[in-house]
Amino acid sequence: MSKVMVVTSGKGGVGKTTSTAALGAALAQAGQNVVLVDFDVGLRNLDLILGAERRVVFDLVNVVQGDAKLPQALIRDKRVESLYLLPASQTRDKDALTPEGVEGVIAELRERFDWIVCDSPAGIEKGATLAMRFADVAVVVANPEVSSVRDADRIIGMLDSKTLRAERGEPLEKHLLITRHDPARVARGEMMKVEDVLEILAIPLLGVVAESPDVLTASNLGCPVTLHNPASPAARAYLLAARKLLGEDAPVEQPVLKRGLMSRLFGRKAAA
Amino acid sequence: MNLLSLFTRNRTSAPVARERLQVLLAHERALDGRADLVAVLQQEILEVIARHMPVDRDKVLVKLERGDHVSTLAIDIEMPQAVLARG
Numbered sequence: 001m002s003k004v005m006v007v008t009s010g011k012g013g014v015g016k017t018t019s020t021a022a023l024g025a026a027l028a029q030a031g032q033n034v035v036l037v038d039f040d041v042g043l044r045n046l047d048l049i050l051g052a053e054r055r056v057v058f059d060l061v062n063v064v065q066g067d068a069k070l071p072q073a074l075i076r077d078k079r080v081e082s083l084y085l086l087p088a089s090q091t092r093d094k095d096a097l098t099p100e101g102v103e104g105v106i107a108e109l110r111e112r113f114d115w116i117v118c119d120s121p122a123g124i125e126k127g128a129t130l131a132m133r134f135a136d137v138a139v140v141v142a143n144p145e146v147s148s149v150r151d152a153d154r155i156i157g158m159l160d161s162k163t164l165r166a167e168r169g170e171p172l173e174k175h176l177l178i179t180r181h182d183p184a185r186v187a188r189g190e191m192m193k194v195e196d197v198l199e200i201l202a203i204p205l206l207g208v209v210a211e212s213p214d215v216l217t218a219s220n221l222g223c224p225v226t227l228h229n230p231a232s233p234a235a236r237a238y239l240l241a242a243r244k245l246l247g248e249d250a251p252v253e254q255p256v257l258k259r260g261l262m263s264r265l266f267g268r269k270a271a272a
Numbered sequence: 273m274n275l276l277s278l279f280t281r282n283r284t285s286a287p288v289a290r291e292r293l294q295v296l297l298a299h300e301r302a303l304d305g306r307a308d309l310v311a312v313l314q315q316e317i318l319e320v321i322a323r324h325m326p327v328d329r330d331k332v333l334v335k336l337e338r339g340d341h342v343s344t345l346a347i348d349i350e351m352p353q354a355v356l357a358r359g
Contacts, residue, residue: 145289146292146293149293150296150297150300153297153300153301154300186286188284189285189286190284190285190286191286192286192289192290193286196286196289196290199290200290200293200294200297
């Protein structure tokens with residue numbers, strides 16, 4: 001049974017594309033056949049995060065409009081053989097996508113893949129609604145910050161009303177992925193705790209990814225962090241999240257505060 | 273440093289963020305799909321009033337105050353002297 005999963009957030013810049021790449025790669029590393037679909041028509045970036053930017057020939061819009069066959073547009077990852085990318089168009093605008101066209105492509109992808117991971121554009125307009133339209137599973141990405149949490153709440157409302165599953169009264173699995181978490185700032189009371197965000201958004205927690213140089217390095221190199229540095233805390237969070245998505249009873253590890261040299265020397269305790 | 277700041281300086285910003293969000297989202301969820309409720313209310317209230325007297329749309333002030341438990345919608349309409357004189 002194939003699953004369509006949307007990675008969405010409302011707000012931009014919270015880590016949707018990075019998380020799509022990392023979760024998708026982690027699922028593929030676990031042996032699943034995975035395709036990542038970039039819905040950010042006009043502003044594609046998933047190709048860059050995956051290091052496939054120089055291999056894009058055809059894209060989602062070409063397939064939707066019948067200018068290219070699906071296999072022609074799929075790009076196979078060079079590191080994990082069960083990971084594919086269906087890139088977004090860089091030149092067209094989002095009006096090039098229609099619900100019927102997207103439905104057809106998703107149906108075709110369902111025949112070939114275990115996981116169809118849709119990277120949503122920011123916002124709540126057509127691109128975002130189409131990315132979530134056919135989802136069975138949703139990963140809501142949020143930073144522990146007021147505007148991101150508000151937008152995530154809005155997106156959760158849309159998942160509950162605008163998706164095909166919602167309209168049919170069928171359940172849609174929703175998961176919260178907290179990214180850009182900074183344990184030091186949480187300890188100082190400058191950033192909301194994971195529990196605060198969970199209490200407000202009230203959907204199950206999939207993982208907590210700390211703000212980390214490993215993620216930026218992975219993006220710089222065009223390699224998902226789960227492949228580039230699997231032992232890093234960020235990669236571990238994504239790998240555990242992928243196991244949860246596969247139905248395993250994997251734990252959620254929260255980022256821990258590493259005490260620096262100064263605070264060790266002076267024995268200063270961080271505020272609870 | 274005044275006396276008050278002695279008690280408040282330990283107040284960190286994260287709990288403030290949490291409380292603001294809780295209040296805001298309670299309202300936004302209630303208005304789900306009817307985000308323009310205030311605009312609709314304003315429009316309809318003004319229509320009712322306009323049936324009885326001329327309303328200058330530039331002299332209408334709409335204020336919405338969202339509280340923890342109660343929200344108030346205040347619409348100030350300047351009544352022309354002529355209407356008052358007649359009443």
